[in-house]
Structure formats: C-alpha cells, structure tokens
Amino acid sequence: MPPIPYRRKLPMRLQRIIAATATLGCLATLAACKEGGQSAAPASSASTSAAAAADEGPLAEAQRYLRQFANCDDLSDKPDDPRMPAGDFPKAGQWSVKEVGVCSDKVRQGEIVIAVPGDMKQFQERYKSYVLDRVRGGDGAYGLESRVLVGKGFVAFPTATKTAVALVRSDLRVLTCNPTGLVPEGYKREKPLVEHCILSDFVNSEDGSGSPNLQTPQDPGKGEKAGQPTTGSLGLPRAGSMAELRTLVGSSLDCEKHFSTDPDTVAIESIDYAPVVEGSGLGWGVTGRALCGQPAAGQRARDLSWLDTVGDMKLLQTKAKAAQLADYKDDGKLRQTASRLLVGENIAVETNSPSSRHGLYQLQFLYLNCIPGFSAPSGYRLEKAQVEGCVLTNYEPDHPLG
Template sequence: MRFKRTLTATAAIASLLTLATACEDPAKPAPPAAAAPAATADAPAQASPSAAGAAPATLAEAQAYVRKYTSCENLNSDPNDSRVNLAGYTPIGTWAITERGICSDQKEQGSIVISMVSDMKAHQQAYKDDVTKRLDEGYWDAGLYDQIMVGKSFALSATKTGTGLALAKSDLRVLVCNPDFSVPEGYKKEKALVDGCVLTDFVNSRDGKGSPVKGAALPSAGSIEELRKLVSPKTVDCTEMLVTNEHIASIDYQPVVGRDVQGAGVKQRAVCGKLGGPRPVDMNWLDLVSDMKTLQTVSKESQLAEVGHQRSLTQSKLMVGTNVAVESNNPTVRKALYKLGFLRLDCEPGFSAPAGSRIQPAQVGGCVLTDFERPVS
C-alpha cells in the first residue's frame, strides 16, 4: 500500500530536491564539490526547447535569471544560512550538484534555494531513483509535491508556492518522476532527460495555492454490463459478479447502500468479488444510478455518522460518475478508478484538497467530488 506517509521524512525529501536543469551529457558519477558546472550562457536545452531557459555558469547569473520573474535578494552560499534548514538537502558533490545558494523572495516572504548542476541527466536519474525508493517504501505521494524547477545548468526549489507559480512563467520547468502523475489539461508536458519523468509548467502544491486544474467529464454507462467492462479487469476484479439488489454483507466490508437499494437512488446493483464462504473478500459494488442526488445524500449521512463515531463498521467510499457509481474500501481500487475519471464523494466538514487535485461541487450541500485522499498512516 502506498497510503502511509511520515511528514518529517516527506518534508526532508521535498527540501532535498533543490535541483538542476536540462543537459545532454550522458549519465556519469557526480563531480566533487569543487568542480565547476559545465554550462554555456544562453544555450537552449537539448531535451526540450521550453525547458532550456538560460544556462548560467554561476550562482550570480542564476540569480539574475530568477530576478526576471520574481524577487531573489541577498544571495548567500553559506551552508549555515538561517533562512532555510539545509539538513535534509542532498549534499554538494552528489547528484552532480556543484554549488548551492539561498536568496529571499521578498514578494512572497519566502526563500529560494538554487543548485548549480554539472550533469543534468545524472541529476535527474538520481532524483528518479530517490522517488522510486520512496514509492517502494510506501510513500504514495513521493515526488508529487516536490516542486523541483529545472533549467539547463541550474535548478531550484522555493519555500512558497507563489514563487513557484511566478517562475512557472519562465523557461524553467517542474520535474516530476512519480508514475501516477499526469499533466492536467492546459499545461505543458515535455520530455525529461530520463525515462519515467516529465517536465511541466504545472505547479502542484499541498497548500491548495498551486496551478488551477480543469476537471474532465465524469464517466457514464448504459447498463451494469457496460459499467463492468468500463472498470474491468485491471481496476475492479469482476471475474465473479452477481447482479442483485439483495444485501450482501462482509466482516470487513459495509457498503454505503444497504437493503433499500431503490430508496438510495440506485436502479441496478451488482457486487464483484469472492462471494463464497463465510467471509466474502475483495468486494466492490457497481451501481447504475437513477437519482445521483439521492445516492449522494445517503452517502453523506453515512460519512457524517462515521465522523461522529456513531458507527464502528468499516464503510466503503463512494466513487461516482455521471450515472454510475462504484463503492470500494480498497485504496488500490480507488486509485485506479481515479485514473478512469471517477471522483470520490467527500462530505467531511472542512475538507480541502491541494492544488493538482480534481475537485468540483457535489449534488448535495457540504460535499465535494475529488480525486484526493489524505494518506493513512
């Protein structure tokens, strides 16, 4: 499962990603800290025209480039600079990083950490390897919010989302290596120097202040069988499917819709999973919906009961389309459904989703539809 997360580790890794730009050199070991970055001024990047930007040879030249788009004052290369805690950053001399400096974005009241890089391909490969390692350790969101902005000979990360948004208007690009990331509609997508990574002008952020996202159309189906084909076989295992309005319970599964199927706005209902034996497993409910507002109202009541600790049974989460729904308590299944365009109904009081997440109004007040789930420790 990739839904556990340690905030301290994530924060350290995010700050670690003060990275560099796009260069065409083949991967090679990182140079020692004293090595000078190999860069030529104003040369376009080989990987993609937009990702090039300028190719500063020094921190001062990188600062001058950043200043075209946002404030970058009081540049300092002292590792003990108090503006940013560098304890979690990749040390100079590794990942092809040759020099590092910190400046202040006075407009956003934050800081920018700039790293000069001598071999961008090696640098991107090292970053990708680190993201892969974190994903394997269970950090499902590894690399989704790092906001590493790269050019040709330098890279940077900022402590404020507003700084990233300002710099996204430059030729710098955000480097993302999480395989579950997809560039939202309307944003640039360019090839990185290593497979499995992309460059984009989309700024993702946990604070909800990143780049806005346009939502795609929700999925629909004309029948239960059509819905089954839509979600099978890679998303929901419907090898065994029973079309029924009967209530089928499980020790570890309690659907939102109970015995009163039609009263919940559901026209037809099926259950997928291993139904034999005293304890059915891998259960996911498929719903052909006749009244989506009624179904969402039932789900809202169920969620609020859970928040108030009035129920102790495990509740499924309702994933909705236009006239269809899937109920599942399996995070892996829900993750796959998000990729198909389904959104989860969330009625938690005060719920908010970070930029980069889809979020749109539900049909009942106090609820939203979203593809964001808070990680479970």
C-alpha cells in the first residue's frame, strides 16, 4: 500500500478566509452554492415558485381566484365525486373542456363546478347551441336563470344562487344565451365570444334571491297605490335659511348644543355615521350644509346628522338614488351605518337614527326610498319623488311608526 500523502493542516484563520472567498465567488457568478462554498448545479430558467404553480394546474388556480369572493373548499377532480351535480354540466372531453373539478361553498350550502376549456370560444358556442336546442324543444325559459359564470381561462357553475351573487362581484360574468334574456339597468353588459349572447353581472332568480332588479320599483304615480294621499301631497316642510332649519329640527336632532357649519367639521364622518352627500355639496344641488351631534374627540362620535339647504332638489334626489341603489345592489340591503335622506321642499336631513327620523316624520319630512318593489301600507304616506323610480314615505319596514 503506498504511503498516504502528508497534508499540512491549514491554520483556522486561513480556512475561514478560503471559505468566505468561495462563497463570494458563488454570489458573484449568481450560481447556487452548496454548504462549504462548493458550486451546485445551475438553476433552471423558471423560478421554483412558478414551477410549483404550474404543477398545481388550472383547477387550483381557479380555486384560488374563487376563494377571494366565496368559499371553494375541498377541491376534487374525481369524476365520481358525489358532490358533482348530475345534469347540465359538461364533462371532460365535451365542449372543448379539458378538466373538471368541484369544490364546496358550505357557507351558502352549494357546490361550485369548475370547467377548464381548451377553447373558450368553442365552449361558448356549444353552450349557446345547447340552450337553443332546449328552447326549441319546448323549454322556453331555459337559460334565463343561467349559472354559467365565465372567467379568464375557466368557467364556474355554482349550484347555489347566493354563491353566484357573491362571485359576480369579481370579474366573472354570467353567460346568458336565451334570446329573451335581459339585463336590467344598472348592471354591466359585456360582449361574449359568440353572437346573440350576453355577459353580465346580473344573476336572475324568480325567488328573489338573485341580484335585485333595479328597474322595477313601485311608482306611486302610476296605477293604484297603498298609503296616502290618493293624489297630490300632504305637504312638506320648508325653511328660508340654515338658521330656520336648525330651529325647525331642534327637538328631533342634537342641534341645539352641538351644531357647526365649519366645512372641516361638516366633512367628518365615523365608523357609525356615514352621510348621504359625499364630496362637494354643490355637486348634489346643496347650497349649505351643517353638522349636528358630537364628532369624535377622545371618544366615539355620537348622534351625527347633517342638515342641507337645497337649491336643486331633483339633482339631490337623483344623486341620492344612485348612491342608495349602489349600496342595495351590493348585498340586497342598506348599510345600517348609512344615513337615510329625509327631504322637505327646499331642505333635507341625513341621519341613520330611527328615533330621530320618527321625530322628523312628525314635522312632515319624508324619506326618499328607491328600493325596488317598495310599497307602504294604508295609513302611511306614499308620495311621488322628483326622480323616477323613487317614492317619498314615512314608512320604514324595519322601524314602523308606533
């Protein structure tokens, strides 16, 4: 056996210098290094995270997107998954669909089928043909309550209407190919990849659980109506100045001791109190604004209400209608922290306090209500507003006058 060559042990300080130099050399050449400063194999051109994302596939990517707007749990691509609905869902290999999966929205008690088409235009063409075949076969209403939600690279089929309503707040759009399908005013209409179909954020449902139809409010100026008077108006309050308005509402609002017309103070709102008029009052037809109540000063704000003198009542009601419908469209109800607009002839009050509104109704103020389908029982006031599709009333279903 040949003698083992003698290797002189380097001093510890010199070993550290060599190791550090090797490490710096790795960093300088942007090559990955193994422990001890030895160069590892070159990194691939794609990043590790991108490769991992690609390995997960389009179903997982679709799931991540859906989860921003609704629950989509326990994703499965097994064809025999018991959650997979039986009808009206394409299988892999149909309508150019390459993959199909299903996940659960337990909060809304439904499932979401996810289909990944290889050719989105071909998918839409096949869906359109399917709908028209059903219509010609005698099912004239088929597809009017479509739950086919087209996304970027995938299609979602939620089984629960409430899930569909949640998902259209994203970039997903309902594909409707029934020739009689309509999209009400206030909803988006986008052009699909096929002719004579519609993409929209309107979820149609006969039971009222879908998106609200903002084009069908009760109009007291047409036909019979409940409430009073039968015709005309019982009259609305007016004031010649902000000082007169403050005096008029003094017993109903916290305006006697806590009142300000300072623009910075009037612009204050809190987590509990949100005004109707936003930004410059002039853009809403308002000529003067004041704040009643106690803004936050070391504690939470209390009893905030806004007083308005109005130069253009029709403009104020038009802007307030748009804001109210936008709030209602979001989830089918108005925010509790949002003020309600009560109007007179040339004045208005914004408050979210039911007890304050009851006092204002006694002064003949009326609430501008633009909620679709609203009507008032006999005995309550229901009068025509200055903007189409709204009414003036003293009836609040959640807070009826006692």
